[in-house]
Structure formats: structure tokens, C-alpha cells
Amino acid sequence: MRGLQLAVFAGILAFMTVLSGSASATVLGRDDRIVLPESHGRLADVIGLLALPIHIDGRRKVNYCTAFCVGRDLIATAAHCISAVPDRYPEPVLRGAVFRLGYWKGHRVRRKAGVFRGWNSDDDTLIRNQIVSGLNGRTVMETRTGGNDWALIRLAQPVCGRHLPVRGVSRETLRRAGREGRLYIVGLHGDRKLDGLLYSPNCRIVDNSHTRSMRKAVAGGEVLYYTCDTYKGSSGAPLLMDTSRGPVVVGMNVGTQSHRMERSATATGGSRKENVYVANIGVPANAFAREARVLARSRIITGKVKVRQLQLLLNRAGYDAGPVDGILGHRTRQAILAFRRRNGLMPVATATPYMLRLLAEEAARLQFAGAFGPGWRDQEITATSHPLEVGGRPAPARGGEGRHVAHESLMGEELLELEYLLQRAGYAPGTVDGVVTVETRRAVRRLRLDMGEKPLAAMTRDLIPLLQKRLRVVSER
Numbered sequence: 001m002r003g004l005q006l007a008v009f010a011g012i013l014a015f016m017t018v019l020s021g022s023a024s025a026t027v028l029g030r031d032d033r034i035v036l037p038e039s040h041g042r043l044a045d046v047i048g049l050l051a052l053p054i055h056i057d058g059r060r061k062v063n064y065c066t067a068f069c070v071g072r073d074l075i076a077t078a079a080h081c082i083s084a085v086p087d088r089y090p091e092p093v094l095r096g097a098v099f100r101l102g103y104w105k106g107h108r109v110r111r112k113a114g115v116f117r118g119w120n121s122d123d124d125t126l127i128r129n130q131i132v133s134g135l136n137g138r139t140v141m142e143t144r145t146g147g148n149d150w151a152l153i154r155l156a157q158p159v160c161g162r163h164l165p166v167r168g169v170s171r172e173t174l175r176r177a178g179r180e181g182r183l184y185i186v187g188l189h190g191d192r193k194l195d196g197l198l199y200s201p202n203c204r205i206v207d208n209s210h211t212r213s214m215r216k217a218v219a220g221g222e223v224l225y226y227t228c229d230t231y232k233g234s235s236g237a238p239l240l241m242d243t244s245r246g247p248v249v250v251g252m253n254v255g256t257q258s259h260r261m262e263r264s265a266t267a268t269g270g271s272r273k274e275n276v277y278v279a280n281i282g283v284p285a286n287a288f289a290r291e292a293r294v295l296a297r298s299r300i301i302t303g304k305v306k307v308r309q310l311q312l313l314l315n316r317a318g319y320d321a322g323p324v325d326g327i328l329g330h331r332t333r334q335a336i337l338a339f340r341r342r343n344g345l346m347p348v349a350t351a352t353p354y355m356l357r358l359l360a361e362e363a364a365r366l367q368f369a370g371a372f373g374p375g376w377r378d379q380e381i382t383a384t385s386h387p388l389e390v391g392g393r394p395a396p397a398r399g400g401e402g403r404h405v406a407h408e409s410l411m412g413e414e415l416l417e418l419e420y421l422l423q424r425a426g427y428a429p430g431t432v433d434g435v436v437t438v439e440t441r442r443a444v445r446r447l448r449l450d451m452g453e454k455p456l457a458a459m460t461r462d463l464i465p466l467l468q469k470r471l472r473v474v475s476e477r
Contacts, residue, residue, distance in 0.1 A: 079151040134149060223282065235254055304326030
């Protein structure tokens, strides 16, 4: 009888010492792993080791995973690396976690290290609120396929001088890149820890799935199956694709799919069950690319007072954010996602100052429309220092009384939002990455011409609600 086991790895324990009996490497066929070649040596500046202390039976040990830079102070890794895995190990002590760069044999640059933002606080909530995860409080086993096994973590210091671009691509593009030899994984492997980062070439995308849920996950693009070799410690390693502009992240390694078979074990004809590895599993970059771009250009609301304000505004507006406890949990993030989707915005679940401002504006509209009862503003929200809520009235924008908010130039997350809406409206602004390009300016000029205005390329706040309205009208037809 066949069964599916999703084996997820977080590395080896106790100062990178391989546990006895853990010889189940996920090398598929011939071992193609090599030390990171000189041609890809610069990847050692953006891919590193994430060491996470854990306590087992009163003893302090260390798990490790691979992580990579997606911003100056932002890293990505597998979510199970920073969470408890049932029947394997407890939740890591995030206050003692360390991210280190420079693990390459013969690498001459000084190794850089960074800790999680909030590490010096006695409140673990400040650290947890700095992490955006696809699991959102669930375990890998609860997600069934591993398609949500990703996490983005804000560091206390900007240790990443450079970072890897994250790009969601189609499965056919990945298949073609695999056939052309442009698909590979770079990560740390427990059986060859002295070699530092290893390069695993010959990645091919396959469609191995032995259960209905996994076949559905493959068809829906939730997971990737590929044949490049990995080992314990490579969870969180980036699946990279070479392009004309250099390597880009197209996925993240999170585990291995295996199925159990009956195999003969003795000369007398006895048999025993053994796990036979089928393919390694990765999360496609589509799952976390937008969140990574938003976090690389904005900050997360982490203080309990601000988070409570956000939760209260979401609940008052009809979105179930759960208890107003100052913790960015699963229900709060789902409420943020529901709000953004309803308003036609980029579907990300990140709590940012821009999100708080949007909710404050929504609350003001609902208050003026009589949707809230009298005195609701006298509750916790009175402590807000948000610029749009001063004495119950919109405050003047920064830069003077006479300056209108709508005509301020866009930056950071708002620029990403504008590019996303321009793309949805068919104006072709190029890649939605928060970078102003020739395509972005051309798209804004076309939009202003359609509005009957001068074809200026000025990117101002008034364009965002205008595009929201245009898209809403089109969807209602």
C-alpha cells in the first residue's frame, strides 16, 4: 500500500553535527553537487546560513537552514525553519537566531551576521510581528502540500549589501530553463558542511504526485517538483534561474516527496518498508514575490499600540481581524488580504503604515456615512498618531497646510500599488517592482491622456483611487 510522506528539513542539530542514523540524503540518482563555482561566487554575498537555537530535554541545541537576501535588511527562508515541527523539534528561540553570509570555501570577504529585528526586547511579539509567513500560525502538515512554507524576516541590521530579485514565472518557462541547464539550487548541506555553499545543477521540473491533494497542488501551481540534489540544511535555499541580467529567484526549496514501498530486505524473502525519494519540493516564487517587494520598500507595523489600531479599524469596517491583542496573527493578515482584494489593491497580507492609512481613510468615510455609532472614535483609536486622524478630521499633508495629499509624488509601497493597478488596467508599466522605468512613465502618460489631461509622467496619489474606480466600473459591466 502506497502512502505519501512530506519530509521537511530544518537542518542538523548541535553545531552542525550530523545526527546518527540520518543518512537519508535527498540526492536523486548521481550526486551532482559541487562547491559553488567561481562563476557564481557572488551568490555567497546574498545566500547564507540561518542558525536557530532550540531547547530539547533541557539542552540547548542549534538547527540551521539556508536563507537568502531579498532586501537590504530582509531575508527569505522556509517557514518550517522558524516554527515548531510536530514530533521533530519545538519552536526555535527566535531571540537567539543569527543569519550569516560568506559561507563559501575560499571566500575572502569578511563574513557578515545579522539578528532578527526586536531581538533585544523582552516581548517575543515584536519579533513575531516582523515575520511574514505563508503558514500564519499553522504547521507544514496542516497545509498538506507545503505550498505555503515560506517566510520573510526583517533583520535588525542591513547586512545584505545586495539582494536577489524574486520573479514569478510560468511552469513552462521553468521546464524550458531546466532543459537548457539554467535552473539550479545554491544552499548549505549538512553532509558537506566544510564545503560551505554547494551548487546543485541539472534541475528539471517534474510532475510526480501520488495523491489527489498533491496532484491538485501541482495543477494549481502551489508547489514545484524538481530533480536537483539537496540535503538536510538546504531548506530555504533559493531555486535560481540564469537570465541575461543574472540569476533570479524562481522558487524556494522546502523538502522532499517520497512514497513508501515494499522492498525485499532479507535473503529468506522477508520485506520491510522503505522510503523511496521521488522528487524535491519547492515553493514557487509567485507565492512570496509580491510580499517580498512590498517589505523591501516599506516597514511592518510591529508595536502593539499600532497593531491594535489596525485590528480595531479592520473589525469596525467589517473584516474579522480577531481579538484586538496587538499580535499580527493569521486572522489579522487574512482580514488585511480581504480588505485589499475588495478594494482592488495588490493582494498582500502585510501590515504597513500605508495599510493603516488606507483603513483610517475608510473609517473616516464610514463615519461620515453614519456606519459607525457615536463615540466609536473615543475608544482605543484616539491614541493614534496617524496624520489623517487629528481631532477626528483629516490632517494637512506633510509639507504645509496648502499642500494636497493627492499631489504628492509616490514612493515605496504606493509606487508598487500604482504599477500593479496600471498593469491590471492594461497600461503595461513593465515589471511591478517599485522602480520607475521608461515603461512606467509611458503608462502614466497614456492614463492621463485617457483622462483628458496633459500627458505628464507625474506619479501622484490621485492616480490610485482613479484606477480603482476605473477597474471597478469595468468589473461591474
